[in-house]
Amino acid sequence: MITAQIEVSGLAKRIGDVEAVRDVTFVAAPGRVTGFLGPNGAGKSTTLRILLGLARSDSGTALIGGRRYAELPDPTGTVGAVLDLAGAHPAMTARGHLRAYCALGGHDAGRVEAVAELTGMSEYLDRRVGGFSTGMRQRLSLATALLGDPAALVLDEPSNGLDPAGIVWLRTFLREFAAKGGTVLISSHVLTELQHGIDDLVLIDRGRTTWSGPLDAFTARGTSLEEAFLELTSGVESSPVPTATATPNATEGIRA
Ligand SMILES: Nc1ncnc2c1ncn2[C@@H]1O[C@H](COP(=O)(O)OP(=O)(O)O)[C@@H](O)[C@H]1O
Ligand SMILES: [Mg+2]
Structure with missing residues (x-):
C-alpha cells in the first residue's frame, strides 16, 4: 500500500477578526x-479544511505525503x-451519488459496490439519500471518501449524530484501515469518543496545539x-476568559 503521512507545521489562519488557527503543528503517521x-471553536475544522485544500493558510504548511493537497497527483487516491454531510442530493440514490463521485474521480465503476460493502451500505444503495438517518449519511460520506482507495482518511467530528453502535463500528473500521498502513486523522470535541480508538493524540486549544x-x-x-485534557484546553465552549493554567510547551511529547 502507498502510505501518506500528514504533516502540519506552524499553521496559521485569520478569518475576519478571528485568529481561527494561530500555531498548529503535528504529525499523523501511517498505520x-x-x-x-x-x-468547539478551537480551530479543528479550519485546520482540516486547509489540509484538504478547501481554505488557504496565512502561514505554515499542511502536507499529505509531502505535498500540499493542490499539488497531489492523485488526490482521491x-x-x-x-x-x-452536505453534498449528497436528497433525491439521488446512494448508488447514483457514489457513481457520480466515482466517475468524477476517474475510478473503476466496480468501486461503488466495493465501498458499499466496506461501509455496510450494500442494502441501502438503491434508497434515496433524502430518507437516510444521520448514521447512514455518515456511512455514505465515508463510502464516497473511500472510492479512490486512499492512503489517508481525514474525518471531522464523524461521531456527531452516530448512535453508540455506529460509533463502535466506525472505530473498528478505522482501526482496520490503519492496520493496513492507512493514516487516520479524526477530530472530536468529546474526549470519551476518542480515548478508546486512537494511538496518538493531538490537543488543540484556541488555535494552538x-x-x-x-x-x-x-x-x-x-x-x-479527563483532568489532563481540561488542564491543556480551556475545556469550556467559547470560554470568554482564558483559564489561569499556563500553556505547556507545545512540543512536549511530539515524536522525534
Ligand atoms: N467562516 C468563518 N467565519 C468566521 N469565523 C469563523 C469561520 N470559520 C471558523 N471561524 C472561527 O474560527 C474559530 C475556529 O473555528 P473552527 O475551526 O470551526 O473550530 P472547531 O472546528 O475546532 O470547532 C472559531 O472562533 C470560529 O468561530
Ligand atoms: Mg469543527
Whole structure:
C-alpha cells in the first residue's frame, strides 16, 4: 500500500477578526489513528479544511505525503475526507451519488459496490439519500471518501449524530484501515469518543496545539485523561476568559 503521512507545521489562519488557527503543528503517521481533540471553536475544522485544500493558510504548511493537497497527483487516491454531510442530493440514490463521485474521480465503476460493502451500505444503495438517518449519511460520506482507495482518511467530528453502535463500528473500521498502513486523522470535541480508538493524540486549544504524542504518553502523565485534557484546553465552549493554567510547551511529547 502507498502510505501518506500528514504533516502540519506552524499553521496559521485569520478569518475576519478571528485568529481561527494561530500555531498548529503535528504529525499523523501511517498505520496509526490520530485523534485531533479540542473544544468547539478551537480551530479543528479550519485546520482540516486547509489540509484538504478547501481554505488557504496565512502561514505554515499542511502536507499529505509531502505535498500540499493542490499539488497531489492523485488526490482521491491519497486522501479521503469526511467533513460534513452536505453534498449528497436528497433525491439521488446512494448508488447514483457514489457513481457520480466515482466517475468524477476517474475510478473503476466496480468501486461503488466495493465501498458499499466496506461501509455496510450494500442494502441501502438503491434508497434515496433524502430518507437516510444521520448514521447512514455518515456511512455514505465515508463510502464516497473511500472510492479512490486512499492512503489517508481525514474525518471531522464523524461521531456527531452516530448512535453508540455506529460509533463502535466506525472505530473498528478505522482501526482496520490503519492496520493496513492507512493514516487516520479524526477530530472530536468529546474526549470519551476518542480515548478508546486512537494511538496518538493531538490537543488543540484556541488555535494552538498544546500537546501531541502517543496516547500512552498522555495517560502516563499521572492525572486522569479527563483532568489532563481540561488542564491543556480551556475545556469550556467559547470560554470568554482564558483559564489561569499556563500553556505547556507545545512540543512536549511530539515524536522525534
Ligand atoms: N467562516 C468563518 N467565519 C468566521 N469565523 C469563523 C469561520 N470559520 C471558523 N471561524 C472561527 O474560527 C474559530 C475556529 O473555528 P473552527 O475551526 O470551526 O473550530 P472547531 O472546528 O475546532 O470547532 C472559531 O472562533 C470560529 O468561530
Ligand atoms: Mg469543527
